[in-house]
Structures are given as C-alpha cells and as structure tokens.
Amino acid sequence: RESEASDSIKELRLRRHPEFAFSGGRVVETSRTYTSEWDREFSVLRFTVDAKRHKGYYLIHIILPVIAILAVFLVGQRVCISEFEARIGLALTCLLSLIAYTFSFSDSLPKLGYLTLMDYFITANYLLIALGTISTCTHRWAGSTKDSVMRFSSAVDAALPWSALTLVILVLCVFVLL
Numbered sequence: 367r368e369s370e371a372s373d374s375i376k377e378l379r380l381r382r383h384p385e386f387a388f389s390g391g392r393v394v395e396t397s398r399t400y401t402s403e404w405d406r407e408f409s410v411l412r413f414t415v416d417a418k419r420h421k422g423y424y425l426i427h428i429i430l431p432v433i434a435i436l437a438v439f440l441v442g443q444r445v446c447i448s449e450f451e452a453r454i455g456l457a458l459t460c461l462l463s464l465i466a467y468t469f470s471f472s473d474s475l476p477k478l479g480y481l482t483l484m485d486y487f488i489t490a491n492y493l494l495i496a497l498g499t500i501s502t503c504t505h506r507w508a509g510s511t512k513d514s515v516m517r518f519s520s521a522v523d524a525a526l527p528w529s530a531l532t533l534v535i536l537v538l539c540v541f542v543l544l
Contacts, residue, residue, distance in 0.1 A: 385423040385474065390416040425541060428471050428484065432491055433534055435464050439495050440527055443502070450506045457499040464491060483544075487537050494533070498526050 372391060394412045442456035468488060475484065501522035504515050 383417075385420055386417045387420060388415050388417055390414075421541065421544070424484070427474075429487070429537065429541065431467060432464065432488065435460050435467065436491055436494065436530055436534070439498060440530055443498055443523065443526060447502070447505055450502070453502055454499065454506075457495065457502055461492075461495045461499060464488075464495060483537070483540060487533070490533050494526065494530055497522055501526070 392414050394414075396410050396412065397407050398410045439457060439460035442453060442460065445453045445456070447453065475482075501519045505519040505523070507515075
C-alpha cells in the first residue's frame with residue numbers, strides 16, 4: 367500500500383514525544399536536478415508536520431518540581447538560626463538539587479538564542495535560594511555585632527517567602543494565559 371500523510375503522524379506518535387501533539391502531515395513530491403557530470407534528475411520528498419507543545423508536560427515535569435525544591439528551601443528557612451548547620455545544609459542541598467534538576471531537563475528544552483519565560487523562572491529560583499543562603503550565612507557571621515548586616519539579613523528573611531510566593535503565582539498565571 368502507498369503511504370499517506372497520516373502515516374507519518376502515526377509514526378511520530380510511536381516514537382514517544384509526549385511534549386508534542388502532531389497534526390497536519392503533508393508530503394510534497396518534487397524533482398530536482400543536481401549538477402554533476404551526469405546532470406541527473408532525482409525525486410525529492412518533502413515531509414512537513416505541525417507540532418504543538420503540550421503546556422501540561424512542562425507544568426508537570428519542570429515547573430512543579432522546581433516549585434517543590436523552592437518550597438523545601440522556604441520551610442528550611444524557618445529552622446531556628448541557632449541550628450545553623452541544619453539550616454545551611456538544607457539550603458545548599460536545595461541549591462544543588464536545583465542545579466542537578468536543571469541539567470536533567472535541559473536536554474528536553476529547545477536550544478534558543480534568547481531567554482524564555484522558563485529560563486527567567488529557573489534563574490529567579492536560583493537567585494531566591496542563593497539570596498536566602500547568603501542571608502543565613504551573614505546572619506550567623508554578623509551575630510549581633512553588625513547592626514546594618516543584621517537588618518539586611520532580617521529584611522531578606524522577611525521578604526523571601528513573599529517574593530517566592532509572588533514568583534510562583536506570577537508564573538502560574540502567565541502559564542495559564544499562554
């Protein structure tokens with residue numbers, strides 16, 4: 367039997383691309399002459415298919431796990447500062463988890479020459495976790511000797527949960543709109 371355009375869509379679905387929905391398969395047959403010593407004409411098939419990304423795939427596989435890492439970090443920030451080792455250990459674990467998770471899903475994202483909303487979201491998570499970790503260290507380092515450093519650390523500790531909540535709500539709203 368002769369292949370049809372819908373066969374190509376079926377084949378793409380069999381190759382397991384869960385982040386895409388395929389439609390509109392088209393095959394156009396043309397002929398092309400290649401200049402060579404024989405000047406022969408060859409048949410050319412051009413296969414095109416429309417691919418649309420599933421938003422839910424990125425929500426489940428990237429956004430929610432990153433939000434979970436951020437939530438664990440924020441809960442760890444509520445540990446008493448006198449338990450510095452536990453607090454800094456959890457903060458660094460969350461930072462390293464985010465780095466490892468970024469490497470694990472970076473292959474499934476397209477390589478583009480510009481930053482996407484996903485890149486901004488991941489970078490904002492890095493900054494929040496790093497800022498909280500720096501705040502924890504400066505709080506411990508300064509103790510009660512440096513009043514300005516203590517005010518900075520306390521301000522960061524107070525603003526961190528609200529900043530994280532604002533980021534998550536903003537990303538989810540933008541995600542729903544797109």
